[in-house]
Amino acid sequence: MNAQVLNETARALVAGDKGLLAMDESNPTCHKRFAKLGIPQTEAARRAWRELIVTTAGLGECISGAILYDETIRQQKKDGTPMVKALIDAGIIPGIKVDAGAIDMPAHSGEKVTEGLDGLRERLAEYVRIGARFAKWRAVITVGAGIPSRGCIQANAHALARYAAMCQEAGLVPIVEPEVLMDGAHTLERCREVTEEVLRTVFDQLCTQRVMIEGMLLKPNMVLPGLDCPKQQTVDEVAEATVNCFLRTVPAAVAGIAFLSGGQSAELASARLNAMNVRFKSRLPWALAFSFSRAIQQPALDIWQGKDANAPAAQQALLQRARCNRAARRGEYSAAMESA
Ligand code: 13P
Numbered sequence: 001m002n003a004q005v006l007n008e009t010a011r012a013l014v015a016g017d018k019g020l021l022a023m024d025e026s027n028p029t030c031h032k033r034f035a036k037l038g039i040p041q042t043e044a045a046r047r048a049w050r051e052l053i054v055t056t057a058g059l060g061e062c063i064s065g066a067i068l069y070d071e072t073i074r075q076q077k078k079d080g081t082p083m084v085k086a087l088i089d090a091g092i093i094p095g096i097k098v099d100a101g102a103i104d105m106p107a108h109s110g111e112k113v114t115e116g117l118d119g120l121r122e123r124l125a126e127y128v129r130i131g132a133r134f135a136k137w138r139a140v141i142t143v144g145a146g147i148p149s150r151g152c153i154q155a156n157a158h159a160l161a162r163y164a165a166m167c168q169e170a171g172l173v174p175i176v177e178p179e180v181l182m183d184g185a186h187t188l189e190r191c192r193e194v195t196e197e198v199l200r201t202v203f204d205q206l207c208t209q210r211v212m213i214e215g216m217l218l219k220p221n222m223v224l225p226g227l228d229c230p231k232q233q234t235v236d237e238v239a240e241a242t243v244n245c246f247l248r249t250v251p252a253a254v255a256g257i258a259f260l261s262g263g264q265s266a267e268l269a270s271a272r273l274n275a276m277n278v279r280f281k282s283r284l285p286w287a288l289a290f291s292f293s294r295a296i297q298q299p300a301l302d303i304w305q306g307k308d309a310n311a312p313a314a315q316q317a318l319l320q321r322a323r324c325n326r327a328a329r330r331g332e333y334s335a336a337m338e339s340a
Contacts (some may be wrong), residue, residue, distance in 0.1 A: 002171060006215030007255065009133050009173045013093060013217060014256030014287040017329040018064035020175075021322070022260070022293035023053055024097035024136065026069060033298075039306035043071070051077050051086075052304065053297070056315040060091030062322035067095045067136050067175070067291070073127065084131040095134040095175070096127045098163070102140045111152040112140045117162055124170040134173035136219065137163040141178060143186045143194055143226065153201050161205035168215055175258070175291065177219035178202050182262050184226040188233050192223045192245050199249035213253040219291050220246070221262050222272055235268070239275035243284070252285035259288070261295030266321055267338060269295035274328035281331060289329055296321045 013020060025033065030049075031041040039045055050072050053059075066087055073096055075083050084094045100116035114137065124135065139156035141148045156178065164174035180195050199220065206213065223242040225232055233241070246257060261269040269292060276288050290296075299321060304314035320340075327333040 003212055003215060005171060006168055006173055006212060009093070010215050010217055010255035013065045013134065013173065014258065014289045015064065017326050018062055019290035019292070019325055019329060020065045020067060020095075020258050021053070021059075021063045021092075021296055022067045022136075022291055023050060023072070023297065024067040024069045025293065026101060027071070030069075033301060034306070037301065037305050039304075045306055046071065047075050048306075049301070049304065050075070050083065052311050052314060053318060054083055054086045054090065054092075056318050058319055059322060062319075062326040063092055065093040065095050065134060067097055068132075069097055073130055073132065082131075088131070093133050094131050095136060096132040097138075098123060098127070098135045098167075099137040102138070105152055105155065108147075108149055108152050110144055110147055111142055111149060113152065113155045114139045114159055117159060117166075120163065120166050121170070124166060124172060128170055128172065132172060134175060134217075135163075135167045136175040136177060138177040138179055138219075141180045141194065141198055143180060143184050143190060148194060148198070153198055157198070157201040157205040160202055161209035161211060164206060164211045164216055165209040168212055173215060173217065174211070175217045175219045176202065176206070177260065179260055179262060180221045182221070182224055182227050182264070185228040185230075186226040187229055187231065188223060188225040188238070188241055191221075191225065192241055195221065195223055195245050196249055199246070203249065203251060213251050214255060216254065218250060218254055218257045219260055220257060222259055222264075224262075224264070227263065235271045235275045236279070238272050239279055242272070243276055243280045243288075247284075250286065254286050256287040256289055258291035261290075261292040264295060266295040266299055266324075267335070270321075270324045270328045270333050271335070273325065274331055274333035277329055278331035287329075290325045292325065296325065
């Protein structure tokens with residue numbers, strides 16, 4: 001493990017008010033999003049969509065790193081250029097999702113545990129050879145009646161820490177993603193309580209597994225009311241609850257926090273990130289950045305619909321979201337940017 005390289009990569013991923021683009025949907029997830037728009041659920045369509053993303057001119061001004069799926073990191077553009085090279089040429093650091101997805105957890109009805117540790121050392125070595133410089137592992141925590149359980153939180157935190165230590169050994173910066181889901185009618189207060197417990201457990205496990213905290217990024221949920229909760233707090237209330245939760249739980253040594261969007265609308269995700277940076281940036285130990293998938297990709301995907309003729313407009317929409325989120329990092333985002 002080269003601590004300096006890890007720290008430099010982690011810092012580069014949150015430098016310059018940029019953030020990450022998650023484009024690492026597994027095939028089933030990608031197909032669900034394609035199906036809603038009538039896009040063929042084929043390898044060719046997945047490749048075309050990802051080529052559209054990586055060839056968006058100017059994306060590297062707002063996006064520091066892109067998280068790829070195993071299929072994409074091995075693919076080429078139509079002209080034969082590897083996707084990885086296209087990203088590097090655009091000034092974007094290539095990363096890779098390495099978890100194998102979340103399965104139902106035994107003896108824990110309604111809860112999931114993420115798999116993928118077996119054979120991970122060999123897979124990481126191969127991804128390093130292909131050009132990846134960071135990795136991602138997502139754990140899923142569901143909020144509901146009597147859940148999450150201690151067993152679910154502990155099993156997922158342990159796996160995240162084992163993964164993170166293995167990544168650092170391989171020279172890859174681990175992005176540690178414990179996602180408390182927005183699904184359900186729970187309150188913001190309940191999300192805060194669960195997120196705090198999850199983050200405490202995750203950092204306890206990261207330290208136990210000797211992960212170098214300076215050489216990792218945290219990819220958390222914002223602290224939000226459930227999608228079906230009747231009380232939906234204001235943007236400022238969400239910003240305050242989220243920042244306070246992290247101040248209590250996330251070590252100052254963490255190189256950066258890059259939020260997932262988790263099913264928020266693209267506009268709300270930008271507005272909430274912006275509010276956090278407007279109100280708290282000057283007194284936080286870590287950068288508050290983004291690592292969005294849906295909140296960057298979805299408006300562009302809605303325009304593309306699998307048709308070549310729509311590609312320029314889709315790329316414009318993708319760039320627009322990336323710019324809005326860079327502005328949100330600066331605390332300079334406004335609703336007026338949406339119509340610009
Ligand atoms: P969303 O921003 O769509 O939540 O996706 C982020 C991600 O990478 C999920 O693992």
